[in-house]
Amino acid sequence: MNKQWLLAQRPTGLFTPQDFELKEVIIPELTDEQFLVRVIYLSLDPAQRMWAQMDTYLPAVAKGEVMRCLGMGVVIKSRSPAFKEGDVVQGMTGWQTHVITDGRGYSQVPAKSGLPLPVYLGPLGMTGITAYFGLLEVGKPENGETLLVSAAAGAVGSVVCQIGKIKGLRVVGLAGTAEKCRWLKNELGIDEAINYRDANAYAQLKTACPKGIDICFENVGGKSLDMALGLLNVGARVPLCGYISEYASSEPGPGVHNLAALISKRAKIEGFLVLDYVHRSRDALSDLGKWLMDGRLKYNMDINEGFESLPEVINKLFEGKNTGKLLMQISAEPE
C-alpha cells in the first residue's frame, strides 16, 4: 500500500492537519519504462508553503493531489532500462511512501560515496546549489566584502555563510535563537551571529558590519530586509532567495520601508530561482563536494520521523525551529 498526504485545502497561516488528507492506495502494476520507488527521505523546504497556496513558478498543488516535495528513495521494482532495482534516486516524490515514475526529473544518487545519504538532499543537493549560485552568480562577491545572511542557520543560509568564508568575505549571520548563533559562530566559523529577536538587533548588526553591507543574502524579507537596507554600501547586491516572513502568515507580513536606500546606494534586489541554474549543477556540486570532503563545509541535519506528523513537522521551518536541513525519514536506508 502507498500512504499519501493529499492537499485538502489551501493553507492560510501555518499548516494544519486539516489542510491535508491522509490516504492509503493500492500500488498499481508497473508498465513499460516505469519503476517503483520506496521513499526514504522527504525534503521539507519553505517553498512548499507557496506551492500549496498559489501558482508561482510552478502551478499550485491541486486540491486532492499529493503534496509536492523533493525526496529520495530506493528503486524496489523496475521496468526501466535506466533505473534498476537497488538504485538510490531523488526527484519530486511528493509526500508519499511510494512513487511510480518513468524517471523524468529523477536522478541517481551516488549512494556508495561514503557520504551520508541525506547530504544529497542538503549541501550536495538543491539546497547547496541554491546557496552556491545565489551567492556567487547573483551576489557576485569580491574578496574582503561584507556578507549578511538572514536565516543563517537554515539549510541554505548555513551553506551560504560557509561559501562566504571560503571566498574571503566577512560573514555576519542573522538567526532566531542564541543557540543557533553559537552554532554559526563556533561551528561554522562566521564572523558574527546576531539574534534578530534581540531588541537591539539593529545596533548589533551595525556594530558587526563596521564597513557596511555589500551583499545581503536574503531568505526572510520584511523587517530583516529593512534592517539590511539601512546598512547597504554603494553598489550592494541583495540576492532574494526566499521570503519566509510572508510564507506562513495569514496576514500580510510587515512591509518593507527602506527601499529608497537602493537609490542613493545604486543597489539592487534581485530574485532568483535555483531552477534556472540546474543545468549547471555539476560545477556547483564539484566545488561543494570538495569543500565537504576537506571539512570546510559543515552541515546540520534535522531528521524527523513519523509520516503521520508531516503537517506539523514542516511548520518547524516557519517557526524557526530547525537548524540546518529539515528532513523527514519515512523508511529505512538500504543496508
Add this chain to the structure above:
Amino acid sequence: MNKQWLLAQRPTGLFTPQDFELKEVIIPELTDEQFLVRVIYLSLDPAQRMWAQMDTYLPAVAKGEVMRCLGMGVVIKSRSPAFKEGDVVQGMTGWQTHVITDGRGYSQVPAKSGLPLPVYLGPLGMTGITAYFGLLEVGKPENGETLLVSAAAGAVGSVVCQIGKIKGLRVVGLAGTAEKCRWLKNELGIDEAINYRDANAYAQLKTACPKGIDICFENVGGKSLDMALGLLNVGARVPLCGYISEYASSEPGPGVHNLAALISKRAKIEGFLVLDYVHRSRDALSDLGKWLMDGRLKYNMDINEGFESLPEVINKLFEGKNTGKLLMQISAEPE
C-alpha cells in the same frame, strides 16, 4: 543685494515656511576667477526634500546654509576667463537670487539654440538625462515590451513615457488626476494612463497590461510599487528613480508587501542616480535634442513666480499638483 532662503530646521512632513529663513546679504566683490550670476530659474525636484532632511549621496544641507538646488542664470559680472558677461549658465545655484562662483559644476547653456531656456532644466537637462539612462541603461527595454511609469505626468516620468514609445514599447502611466491622465494619453500618446487614486486602479492596471509588466520605471514606491510587483513578468526590471511616497511624509509611508514576487519572476529592483551618468550626458542630450526638434518629445513646464513663495511652491511636487517640470522664475530672461 542677494536674497537667500537658508535652511532653518529639518523638515518632517511637507515643507513649511518655518523650515527656512529669508535673508538679504550684500553681494561681495569678485576675486580672480570668479563670476556673478543673476539667477533666472530654479529647478524644483523631489530630491531636494531628501537633501534638506539627511545625508544621502550628498551631505544634507546644513542648517543656516542656502537651500540646495539646480538653477539657471545669466553672468552679469565676470573675472573668469571661461565665463563671460551675458553667458547663460546652469549649476547648483541654490535658493537665492545671485551666486558668486568660480565656475566649478557650472556649464554654459546654448541660449541661442532657439529652444526656450527652461528646456535646459527639463528634457534637455538633468531631468531628461535621468529619464534617458534610467530607462535605457537600467531598464534595458526591448521592442514590444510593456513599460509602466509611475508619476508619469512628472518631469522625469513624462520623458520616460515618450522615450518608451520611441523605443517601441507599450507604455502605461500612473498619475494622480484625470486631467494628467488625459494629457498623457492625448498629448504624449502613451497607450494607457490610469489614475492611481481610483478605487479600482489595480484592476485597471491589470487590463492595461494584458501581457504583464517588463519594466516598471518607479518614481513613487510604496503602494504604487506594490501594484506593479503583482504584475511583473519573468526577468522584469524595476529601475528605482525616486521614492516620492516617502519623501514628504513625517510618518513612514506604506510598506511594500509584494517583494516575494521578485523571486518567482527572477526580477530585480535597481536604484540609480543620474550623477553616475553625467559623464555620458552628451549621448543622451544628442538623442533628446533630436527628439525635441522633430516633435517626438513634448513637455510641460509648470513655471511659478515669487521668490518668497518657494517653500510653498515646492510642495506641489509632493502633493501631485505639478504637471511636468516644476520651475520657479525669479528674474527676467536676458533680452
